[in-house]
Amino acid sequence: MKDMLEPENIANIPSHIDAELLDSVDVERFGASRPPGLSYQMGGCGIAGCIDLTGGRISGGVIARMLETMGERENGLGAGYACYGLFPEHRDDYCMQFFFDHETAKAEVEELLKGLGTITKDEKVFTQRVKSMKPPFPLVWRYFFRPNNKLEWRGRSDLSNDDFIVQLVMHINSELEGALCVSSGKDMAVFKGNGYSYEISKFYDLDRYSGQMWISHSRFPTNSPAWWGGAHPLSILDWAVCHNGEITSYGVNRKFVEMAGYRCSVLTDTEVVTYIWDLLVRKHRLPITAAAFAMAPWYHDDINRLDAESARLARWLRITYKEALLNGPFSIIVGKRQPEVTMITLADRKKLRPLLCGLSPDRKVAYAASEECAVRVVSPNAETWTPNAGSPMVAMAGRGVLRTGNELPFQGGV
Amino acid sequence: MDADAWDSITQGKRLEVKPVVERLDDKVIIHADAKDDAGKLMHYKTLNELIRREIEAGTKHIILQGVMGQRYIASTVKNKDLYIEIHGTPGNNLGAFLDGATIEVFGNAQDMTGNTMNSGRIIIHGNAWDVTGLAARGGSILIKGHTGYRVGIHMKEYQGIRPCIVIGETAKDYLGEYMAGGVIVVLNFSGKAHSPVGQQIGAGIHGGKIFVRGRVEEHQLGPGANLSSLKEDDIPELFSYIEQFEKAFHLDAPKDWEEYVKITPTSSRPFHGHYDPTPI
Numbered sequence: 040m041k042d043m044l045e046p047e048n049i050a051n052i053p054s055h056i057d058a059e060l061l062d063s064v065d066v067e068r069f070g071a072s073r074p075p076g077l078s079y080q081m082g083g084c085g086i087a088g089c090i091d092l093t094g095g096r097i098s099g100g101v102i103a104r105m106l107e108t109m110g111e112r113e114n115g116l117g118a119g120y121a122c123y124g125l126f127p128e129h130r131d132d133y134c135m136q137f138f139f140d141h142e143t144a145k146a147e148v149e150e151l152l153k154g155l156g157t158i159t160k161d162e163k164v165f166t167q168r169v170k171s172m173k174p175p176f177p178l179v180w181r182y183f184f185r186p187n188n189k190l191e192w193r194g195r196s197d198l199s200n201d202d203f204i205v206q207l208v209m210h211i212n213s214e215l216e217g218a219l220c221v222s223s224g225k226d227m228a229v230f231k232g233n234g235y236s237y238e239i240s241k242f243y244d245l246d247r248y249s250g251q252m253w254i255s256h257s258r259f260p261t262n263s264p265a266w267w268g269g270a271h272p273l274s275i276l277d278w279a280v281c282h283n284g285e286i287t288s289y290g291v292n293r294k295f296v297e298m299a300g301y302r303c304s305v306l307t308d309t310e311v312v313t314y315i316w317d318l319l320v321r322k323h324r325l326p327i328t329a330a331a332f333a334m335a336p337w338y339h340d341d342i343n344r345l346d347a348e349s350a351r352l353a354r355w356l357r358i359t360y361k362e363a364l365l366n367g368p369f370s371i372i373v374g375k376r377q378p379e380v381t382m383i384t385l386a387d388r389k390k391l392r393p394l395l396c397g398l399s400p401d402r403k404v405a406y407a408a409s410e411e412c413a414v415r416v417v418s419p420n421a422e423t424w425t426p427n428a429g430s431p432m433v434a435m436a437g438r439g440v441l442r443t444g445n446e447l448p449f450q451g452g453v
Numbered sequence: 454m455d456a457d458a459w460d461s462i463t464q465g466k467r468l469e470v471k472p473v474v475e476r477l478d479d480k481v482i483i484h485a486d487a488k489d490d491a492g493k494l495m496h497y498k499t500l501n502e503l504i505r506r507e508i509e510a511g512t513k514h515i516i517l518q519g520v521m522g523q524r525y526i527a528s529t530v531k532n533k534d535l536y537i538e539i540h541g542t543p544g545n546n547l548g549a550f551l552d553g554a555t556i557e558v559f560g561n562a563q564d565m566t567g568n569t570m571n572s573g574r575i576i577i578h579g580n581a582w583d584v585t586g587l588a589a590r591g592g593s594i595l596i597k598g599h600t601g602y603r604v605g606i607h608m609k610e611y612q613g614i615r616p617c618i619v620i621g622e623t624a625k626d627y628l629g630e631y632m633a634g635g636v637i638v639v640l641n642f643s644g645k646a647h648s649p650v651g652q653q654i655g656a657g658i659h660g661g662k663i664f665v666r667g668r669v670e671e672h673q674l675g676p677g678a679n680l681s682s683l684k685e686d687d688i689p690e691l692f693s694y695i696e697q698f699e700k701a702f703h704l705d706a707p708k709d710w711e712e713y714v715k716i717t718p719t720s721s722r723p724f725h726g727h728y729d730p731t732p733i
Contacts, residue, residue: 427651
């Protein structure tokens with residue numbers, strides 16, 4: 040084998056095989072040192088979230104610690120945080136937060152926004168240089184935006200403000216080069232980027248923020264590129280989704296949301312999950328439990344054992360929303376703001392990814408994370424439990440934990 | 454790691470906690486909650502290196518304080534007379550490939566506890582979550598509380614070497630999936646759950662036994678699993694596992710044998726004929 044690969048013998052190799060490719064597979068030339076390209080990393084994404092159920096505020100340092108404790112679950116190729124209840128003084132304006140690669144893109148977006156509504160305030164999002172992070176760094180800018188009352192977008196004037204913002208974000212993200220809208224909800228913002236979770240929290244200096252709810256993600260990219268826009272949370276309006284796993288039904292799900300006018304532009308499968316939540320709950324007005332069931336439905340055999348009314352609803356959801364079924368392993372934490380700030384967790388129906396929930400001893404703060412240590416590090420005496428596969432945990436500010444995730448489908452009143 | 458950095462960690466120069474390693478007469482305390490200048494918790498590699506050094510030095514009793522998610526603790530440890538006491542939350546793969554030692558956790562364990570363990574004991578005074586005891590080949594895992602999904606997946610046995618997992622409360626779906634040997638006992642101690650196990654119990658089971666105290670229905674069984682009531686000659690074997698549980702937690706486990714059911718494989722080759730019929 041070794042002789043075969045000596046330079047003089049390379050000529051014998053068929054010309055369609057690139058001789059350079061041989062370097063990385065030449066395992067026998069290495070002794071105690073590991074051959075390049077064959078190093079092995081343990082990993083899997085990490086997700087974490089916390090919500091103050093009494094309406095109090097949680098500092099950004101808390102969520103950063105939760106995520107950093109699961110340091111083995113990331114490899115420095117993306118991390119992000121979403122904060123809810125962040126701008127009480129601007130709670131009626133859409134907070135549109137952008138990545139810009141150059142001033143031209145910024146000018147274009149500003150021109151577009153000014154033509155379609157009012158920018159009530161705009162500011163540079165605080166970022167600081169972190170030594171260990173490698174450039175490029177996009178410019179991060181925030182606009183508080185109020186769309187015109189008379190909406191005309193592509194000849195349609197019957198769009199609600201929310202629909203209008205969705206179309207605007209889809210347009211910017213797929214058409215405007217050098218600009219990416221990373222979050223567009225009211226009273227919330229997404230802070231994400233390409234780096235380790237501790238780098239991203241330092242980059243945005245999260246300690247300066249506090250909010251009612253944080254959800255977060257540290258990334259171990261498996262089948263999509265690692266770039267600033269592709270980091271989680273993926274967000275549209277006030278939805279934000281952090282996801283550990285793979286959506287193997289991506290093609291079907293993508294066609295499903297594209298038929299409803301969404302456009303996938305960030306090269307990450309989680310994007311469709313965000314759009315499905317928006318489509319099912321905001322547009323189609325499904326309750327959270329019904330939307331979760333559409334995404335992670337029970338098997339038909341199991342449905343037959345439900346009571347008649349639940350079984351009828353379950354079959355109806357499976358038939359109507361079969362393209363919304365998320366196949367493949369996943370555990371997700373979802374944030375929403377309407378009617379109250381809410382944290383939802385959901386694992387796939389075979390529970391192929393870890394998910395654990397917790398509640399502080401005073402029952403004020405609910406937690407969700409990939410690993411128990413993330414909860415224990417911020418609340419050592421928390422009560423912890425694991426929600427069932429395909430069953431959402433729902434925690435709502437002002438109302439407490441409405442579902443632990445161990446109930447039957449459609450229970451919990453949400 | 455260079456020598457200076459190592460000294461500074463072990464002697465606590467850079468750390469807010471006293472010495473990281475505290476030596477008492479017959480035991481050693483390792484403070485896993487020690488932080489470095491940047492405020493970072495001790496990495497699992499450092500912690501495991503400290504544990505290995507203590508084992509090499511002949512320590513028989515190691516106490517880990519303030520463990521917070523560090524993985525692979527006490528993996529591959531072979532010393533039969535070693536006892537490791539863990540306070541805090543050990544990370545994934547606690548005691549992976551364990552071969553002899555006893556580990557006792559005063560708290561909850563995360564996923565994949567006792568991964569492919571060969572012999573020894575893991576005692577958990579709280580819950581142990583998903584895939585506990587996967588591919589275990591020997592030894593015992595005793596859990597006072599609940600467990601998650603896929604506990605005891607692909608456990609196996611060889612002649613007299615038989616792994617066992619005893620669960621004090623409940624387990625979720627896919628308990629004993631692809632099980633090829635060994636024993637799982639679910640005690641449903643507090644008896645609160647309608648059924649102490651989930652769906653797809655023993656899916657693809659082709660060896661070993663699962664004993665469950667409480668209600669199990671046919672639809673909860675996976676393909677290849679068979680449900681039966683307890684026989685008179687099962688009791689001594691079951692009792693031997695329950696006894697281990699009682700000793701570990703100083704409890705009286707329920708011995709109402711009529712409440713127990715047994716799940717066993719329907720055959721040693723449950724999927725024979727499902728795939729390529731070509732004889733090998």
